[in-house]
Amino acid sequence: MAVPKLDTLQSIELAEGVQILLRPAGPLPRAWALLADMLLVAVFVVVEFLIIMLVSQIVGIMAGVGVWLLLVFMTYWGYFVLFEVLRKGQTPGKKMMGLRVVCTSGERVGWGASFLRNLVRFGDMMPLLPQWQLWVLAVGFYFFGVASCLITQRFQRLGDLVADTVVVYVREEFLDVTAALRASVTPSAPPMVLTREEQQAFIQFSERASTWSDSRKMEMIEPLAPLLGAGGHEGVVRALAMGMWLRES
C-alpha cells in the first residue's frame, strides 16, 4: 500500500536500537487540562489580589496594582514552568487528564524547554481581545494554538514546536481485559511459527474473548479453519488454547 496507515503513535529510536512509542495527545484532552489549569491560576490571581489589597494600604494603591500585575504575569508563566519541570511534566490539569509534557526525544522536559514553550503560549493565545483587562486574566482565543495542534502530526501547538516538546498520554493503553477463560481450555502450542503480530492477535483473541458472542468468535476464526484443523466451536476452543499458550510463554 502506498499510503502508510494512519496512526497517532510516534515511534522513537533510542540508543542501541531500542524503540519506544510516544502517544501524543490531541486537542480535546489538552483543552480540558488547560481549562482546569486556568481555573486554578485564576484562584491564585484572586488570592494575590486580596493580599496585595491589604499590602497596598501601606505602599499606596498604584504600587499595589503594579506589583499585582507583575505577580499575575509571573503566576501565569511560573505556574506552568514550575509544575512542568518539578512535577515531571505535569501541571495539575494535565495530571487530571493523564497527560504529560516530554521532549520529542522522549526525555523529561527541562527548564529551557518549559520556559520556551510557555513563553510562546502568548502566541498560541492570539488573537487577544482588544480589552487589556482580559489580557490580565490571560483569556485568549487560542486560535493559533488549536490550529497548529490540528495541523501538526504530533498535535503540537506553536510553543511545542519551538521548544521541541510534545504532550503525551501517561496512562497505559486501554484494554478490555477479561481473561475469564473456561478452565476446560488447556493451553496448547500453535502448530506453526507465527510472526509477532500474529501471536499478538491470538493473545488478544483469548484476552477479549468474553466480550464477543459465540457466533462472532466463530465468524472471526473462520478463515483460520485450515490452520486450526476445525471450524465452529471446536476451532474457537483451539484458538483460545493457542492464545493462552502464547501468553504464558
Place this chain on the structure above:
Amino acid sequence: MKLEEVTAELRPRGSWEAVDLGFAMTRRHFPLLLAAWSLTVVPLWALLLLASRWVPVGIVLIVIWWLKPVYDRVPLFILSRSLFGATPRLRDVLHAWPGMLVRRLPWLLIARVPWWIAGPAFSWARPLLLPVIDLEGQRGRAWKDRRGVLLRQAGGTAVSLVMLCGLYEWILVFALLTLGSQMTSDPLGAFELGDAFMETVFRNGQMAPWLEWSLIGGYLVAMTLVELFYVGGGFGLYLNSRTTLEGWDVELAFRRLARRLGKAAAIITAAVLPLCCAGIAHAETPPSREAQAIREVLAHEDFKVHERETGHWEREGDDPKPGFNAPGWFETLGTVLFYTVITGLCALLAWLIWKNREFFSRGERANRAAPAAPRTMMGMDVAPDSLPDDIAAAARARWESGDARGALSLLYRGALSWLIHAAHAPVRDGDTEGDCLRHADVLAEPVRRDYFTALTWQWVTVAYAERAPAALEVERLLGSWPFAGEEKR
C-alpha cells in the same frame, strides 16, 4: 466493507486517543473535505440566506443551525469511504448529496430537539451516533440497542467532544472577527470592533448591518472548520467502539494469517501440512548424516560460547551516611536553592518598591514638599515673563496672520503657565499633556477645565498630528480665554 484495505491502524484505544485518530483522519483528507463542503453545504446556505429578504434573518440562522446533522453527512460520507481505501471523488459526493438531503430527514430533524422534549434520540452524542443511522441504517429496536452499547462504551467522551466543539465554535467566531479587524483596519480600528460589539450587544441591542453580516459570516466559517473535525472525532470514537466490541483488529490479523497460509499452502501442497502440524514426530526419527555433521562443527572450539558474569557487592545493613547518595538529595537541594533565589528576588523587588514608594504614591501625600515650578514644559517656555501680557490678543494677531500653530501654541503656553503659577498645580517638567490635563481636572473650576481640555485636544492635534484646526474651534478658544488677569499674580 473490505476490512483488509483499511487505511488506519485498527487497535483498541482509549477513547481520547480514538478522537485523536478521528482528528488525524480529518487532517489527512482536509482539502477534499473542505472542497466537498463548499460545493454542497455552502450553496445551500446561500439559498437559505437569500430567503432572509423575506424572512427574519434570525429564523434563517435557526434553520441553518437545525440542519447541522444533514451537513455532517458530507464529511462522514468521505471519511467512512476513505477509511476502507475507496476515497470518493468530488463527483461522487455531489452525486450522493441529494440523497443525503432527504434520507430520513424528518427523523434527523426531530432528533435534534433536546432530549427533554423528544426523548434521548441523540442524547448529546450526535457525532458518535450519526454513523449508526447513516452507515448502518439501523432503526427501531436495533437502533436503540446499538445506541445503548455505544453510549456505554464512549458516551462520556462523545459528550465532552460535543461540549468543547460547541464552545470552540463560538470562540472561533470572535477569534475570526478579532483577527479580521486587526488585519484589515488601522491599529485604532482594531479597538472598534470590540467596543462596537460590546456597545451594541450590551447597551443598544441593535446591530449595524456590517457587524451583523460579519457575525453571520464568522459563524458560518467557524461552523465549517469545527464541524469537519467534530464529525472526524465522532467517527474515530465510533470506529474505536466497533473495533473493540467486534474485534476488528483480531479479525484482520487472522485474515492476514490465513492469506499467508494460503500462499504457503499453494507451494507446499496440502499433503505436507499435516506433517508440519505434527512437529513432535520429527524429534523421534534418527539423526540424519547432515545433522551429524552440523553437530560436529558446532562442537569445535570456535563455536564455544563464552559467558562473563559480573556482579558487585552491596553493603548490607545501615549506610554510614544515610541519604547522602540518594538521588533525591540533590533534587531537594536544588528545589530549596531555587525557592531561596526566588524568595530573595521577591524580597529585593519588595525592598526596591518600598524604597521608591514616593514614586508610586504621587499626589497622595499632602506633607510632601511641592517641587519647584518648572520653567519649560515639553520644550516650551512657560515662565510668566516669557509670555505677552494679553495672551488672547497676541494669539489672535498670530491667527489672523495665518499662523494657526503659533496661535494655539501661545494659548497653550499661557494655559500651562496659569496652571503652574496661578493654580499652583504640582506640575513637573517631565509631565506630558495628559498629566497636565489630569492636574487641571483636579484643580480648575468647570469653565476653565472644559476650556483646558478643548485647548489641549486642539494643540495635540496641531502639534503631533499636524492637522489644520477647525477655524470655528480656534475662534471659540480665542474668544473665551478664561485665564486673563491672573497669570501674572
